[in-house]
Amino acid sequence: MQVLSIQDLSCMGKCSLTVALPILSAMGISTSVLPTAVLSTHTGFPGAAIQPMTENLLPFANHMASVGGEFDTVCTGYLSDPHQANIVCEILDQFQGLKVIDPAMGDHGKLYSRMTEEHVEAMKELCRRGDFLLPNLTEAAFLTGIPYRENPNGMYLIELAEALCEFGPKGVIITGVDWSDGMTGWGGMQNGRFFSYQAKRIGRSQHGTGDMFSAVTAGALTLGKNLPVAATLAARFVEQTILATPASTPFGANFEPILPWLWEQI
């Protein structure tokens, strides 16, 4: 199985490619990468230095295709500017295979630093290309225009999921849902049916765990698991990662000891 992961390379502070690559490899998937930007750290650290790869994206992708690059799945994550989203749309159109979109642009009700309204509009266009959309609650709210609610209930999740389905994917998972009753998990929709996953909230949020969730879900979908099974595996991976991480820091979570468990599940 072959996956292409299109997202940034943050050199320190585990997230995006530095988690997707080891996770997909640990799932036995051969992984190619297309870095959208190289950053000294992710933008959760103050003053991150950033080198966008905007001009390189299309030539790099064209070259991969010209020498026989073919992918069972192409997944996308953090993009450093709205123009990149248009280029990534073009790249997605070039390749066959499943398209898994994580419209990474915010969390906890706010956009990440550097993100703008224009970026949200460009991400909407990208979402129209996706077979599966994996926004967190914040991103789902920005994409649909439905106001963000920190502690959602089922009705609110269904409203968000239905609105996301209007982008035309086969299925959606809304991640990072802190349900009102001390539980945490995700809500999803496929073929008009809503489903969800809830587990007791551990109470620490960790930077980069959304990217880990997306990598495991995309990997499991690539291996032929259905959407609820893939997203449940991802949630269980993230839970164990948080438990293995003593404190919440921007350096990221200790997912490495959980990789052998992941391999056993597939």
Ligand code: PXL
């Ligand atoms: O984990 C999401 C993410 C990915 N990439 C970069 C980020 C963030 C979140 O802050 O800054 C560069």
